Amino acid sequence: MGRTFRSAAGSLKPMKALVWHGTTDIRCDTVFDPTIEDGRDAIIKVTSCAICGSDLHLYDHFMPGMKAGDIMGHETMGEVVEVGKDNTALKVGDRIVVPFTITCGQCPQCRRGNFSVCERTNRNKPLGDAAFGHTTAGLFGYTHLTGGYAGGQAEYLRVPFADSTHIKVPDGIPDEHLLFLSDIFPTGWQGAVQCDIQPEDTVAIWGCGAVGQMAIRSAILLGAKRVIAIDRVPERLEMARAGGAEVLDYDAEPNIVARLNDMTDGRGPEKCIDAVGLEAHALGAVDAVYDRAKQAMMLETDRAHVLRQMIMVCRPAGILSVPGVYGGLIDKFPIGALMNKGLTVRTGQTHVKRWTGDLLRRIEEGQIDPSFVITHTIGLEDGPEMYRTFRDKQDGCIKVVIRP
Amino acid sequence: MSTMRHPYPTRPAPGRGAQAGHQELARGLGWFSIGLGLLELAAPRGLCRTLGLEGRETLVRSYGVREVATGVAILMSHDPTPWILGRVAGDALDLATLAQGFDGDREQRANLVAATAAVAGVTVLDVVCAQGLMADKRLSPPGRYDYRDRSGFPRPPRAMRGAAADFETPPDFRVPDALRPWRDDGAA
Ligand SMILES: NC(=O)c1ccc[n+]([C@@H]2O[C@H](COP(=O)([O-])OP(=O)(O)OC[C@H]3O[C@@H](n4cnc5c(N)ncnc54)[C@H](O)[C@@H]3O)[C@@H](O)[C@H]2O)c1
Ligand SMILES: [Zn+2]
Ligand SMILES: [Zn+2]
Numbered sequence A: 001m002g003r004t005f006r007s008a009a010g011s012l013k014p015m016k017a018l019v020w021h022g023t024t025d026i027r028c029d030t031v032f033d034p035t036i037e038d039g040r041d042a043i044i045k046v047t048s049c050a051i052c053g054s055d056l057h058l059y060d061h062f063m064p065g066m067k068a069g070d071i072m073g074h075e076t077m078g079e080v081v082e083v084g085k086d087n088t089a090l091k092v093g094d095r096i097v098v099p100f101t102i103t104c105g106q107c108p109q110c111r112r113g114n115f116s117v118c119e120r121t122n123r124n125k126p127l128g129d130a131a132f133g134h135t136t137a138g139l140f141g142y143t144h145l146t147g148g149y150a151g152g153q154a155e156y157l158r159v160p161f162a163d164s165t166h167i168k169v170p171d172g173i174p175d176e177h178l179l180f181l182s183d184i185f186p187t188g189w190q191g192a193v194q195c196d197i198q199p200e201d202t203v204a205i206w207g208c209g210a211v212g213q214m215a216i217r218s219a220i221l222l223g224a225k226r227v228i229a230i231d232r233v234p235e236r237l238e239m240a241r242a243g244g245a246e247v248l249d250y251d252a253e254p255n256i257v258a259r260l261n262d263m264t265d266g267r268g269p270e271k272c273i274d275a276v277g278l279e280a281h282a283l284g285a286v287d288a289v290y291d292r293a294k295q296a297m298m299l300e301t302d303r304a305h306v307l308r309q310m311i312m313v314c315r316p317a318g319i320l321s322v323p324g325v326y327g328g329l330i331d332k333f334p335i336g337a338l339m340n341k342g343l344t345v346r347t348g349q350t351h352v353k354r355w356t357g358d359l360l361r362r363i364e365e366g367q368i369d370p371s372f373v374i375t376h377t378i379g380l381e382d383g384p385e386m387y388r389t390f391r392d393k394q395d396g397c398i399k400v401v402i403r404p
Numbered sequence B: 001m002s003t004m005r006h007p008y009p010t011r012p013a014p015g016r017g018a019q020a021g022h023q024e025l026a027r028g029l030g031w032f033s034i035g036l037g038l039l040e041l042a043a044p045r046g047l048c049r050t051l052g053l054e055g056r057e058t059l060v061r062s063y064g065v066r067e068v069a070t071g072v073a074i075l076m077s078h079d080p081t082p083w084i085l086g087r088v089a090g091d092a093l094d095l096a097t098l099a100q101g102f103d104g105d106r107e108q109r110a111n112l113v114a115a116t117a118a119v120a121g122v123t124v125l126d127v128v129c130a131q132g133l134m135a136d137k138r139l140s141p142p143g144r145y146d147y148r149d150r151s152g153f154p155r156p157p158r159a160m161r162g163a164a165a166d167f168e169t170p171p172d173f174r175v176p177d178a179l180r181p182w183r184d185d186g187a188a
Helices: A053-059 A125-132 A175-182 A184-193 A210-221 A234-242 A256-263 A286-296 A305-313 A335-340 A352-364 A380-391 B017-042 B044-051 B057-076 B081-099 B106-137
Strands: A014-022 A025-032 A042-051 A075-083 A095-098 A156-159 A202-206 A226-231 A246-249 A271-274 A319-322 A344-347 A376-378 A400-402
Touching: A014 A380, A025 A380, A042 A175, A042 A380, A053 A380, A075 A156, A075 A175, A095 A156, A095 A175, A175 A184, A175 A352, A175 A400, A184 A210, A184 A352, A202 A210, A202 A305, A210 A226, A210 A234, A210 A271, A226 A234, A226 A256, A234 A246, A246 A256, A256 A305, A271 A305, A286 A305, A305 A319, A305 A335, A376 A380, A380 A400, B017 B044, B017 B057, B017 B081, B017 B106, B044 B057, B044 B106, B057 B081, B081 B106
Parallel strands: A202 A226, A202 A271, A226 A246, A271 A319, A319 A344, A376 A400
Antiparallel strands: A014 A025, A042 A075, A042 A156, A042 A400, A075 A095
16 A cells, blocks of 8 residues: 555655556655565665556556555566565565566465465455455555555565565666566466467457567467457557567458458457457447446446457457456456357466566577567656656657656 | 667657757756846845836845746746746746836946846747747657567567477466367368
């Protein structure tokens, strides 16, 4: 909740952080430095952090569970400056990337590598149980449903369960190449891995934000025959093409489902990835207007336009992979098509640490450089403005890195 | 690691960095405001005598307060644009006040002409600065930036297809064999 550290006595120093105050109201405030609260903690001095599409769901306030005063941010890296007494895995001076999913490393889910559903790190377990039936992992800067932990868009970050929640990275590689191990690179990767890609596969990817871009590269690396990417922002489509995708502009193509069927001999893509999430946009489509209205009346929380397209167009026995975030309820869900076509649906917040060892090696070997996606580098004080620019996709903005 | 590229070039927030010239100008104008304001506060009588504006000392002192406040606001604020616009309005007031002094003696008139010219010059700078700040914040239309070189791959994407073939899909992420894709033999 970004405020717990204030209860700690002793000499509290001020630091700058991006703080959520309400719908589209994020400010660069002066708050207290975090302090060690538990023996497994560590404090890092943040050297780089990023703004994510997930943060936009909080900025626009479509995800429930934020409170005024919460510090934003879950894509963070930095240098360890303080370590709790029980944390033998880290020492002062270590350079780490912080996975956005907080993991205990010991519970049955963590032991299976299902880190994003760790059973112990959500300190607001009852809220998580109420919202999702069962608690999921604690997340940085991402609502009180997942623990209400202070985020990393700040000068310092307390990392709870830090002996397990970290990725050590070597010196000598710039932050830009490594930062996205915290979230979007493994998220795009898991989005593609969930498709269990075969050499014959056509993979259709909705959304060419940072997550979509990483999913495109991952699908290519994993050997997809064709990758078709869908968005409407010219710069994003161009970047998708640069990564090896054929692109569809949904502004220019009124019927994406028909077009995808045309491109695949009428059978549809074998694999579909939703890298858009609950703010899916649609031009004049009947269901889109319906969703927007119901969302406004609080009768549903999420817009499902992309999910519906995926279910309808996917080849029977195909796979839907959903890294795009949803928070609550949708309706007009074509369960008939989903069931009768025997589709497999794979979803989830990313099990970051499950993939990062392998992905770090691929970065070191030069197989991919995730920094291609960064369009803006700013200081914390420009954060509030850049949230708006990023949300509105202005100034060619695709990914913002903050250097506190 | 030898293959690692330098990170791709990035931009600062709109209105920052390379276009920071207008921000610098704004800071200069902020300091100028404070200097002039302090002078107006410290020596209103001398100023009025020099310019043939006797009897307007209180007014000049209030202008001094305005100048200092605006200057401090420019230097302290994250976005000085509204304060620079405020300066433009202040310049108009100054010019109107100076225009009232033209019935003084010959020496005062010469001083007044010089002062009016100076204020007019600063007004031009204020207008240029305000326009520049506003233009810097105007965002480019979509499609302006060229991302064609941003593949993230060391070789063309075609050559990267399947480069991660060494990756083994974990068993819990594998599709059950019965649902594995059919070999597409082209007999559609
Ligand atoms: N599963 C995870 O762990 C995880 C991690 C990070 C992000 N995410 C989620 O992934 C999603 C994408 O993140 P991002 O950072 O790329 O966000 P982003 O907002 O930058 O990108 C979303 C893109 O979707 C496009 N879009 C909107 N409506 C569309 C439609 N109908 N069809 C096709 N494209 C459409 C937008 O134009 C935009 O380019 C978000 O929902 C985010 O919360 C999930
Ligand atoms: Zn994220
Ligand atoms: Zn766990």
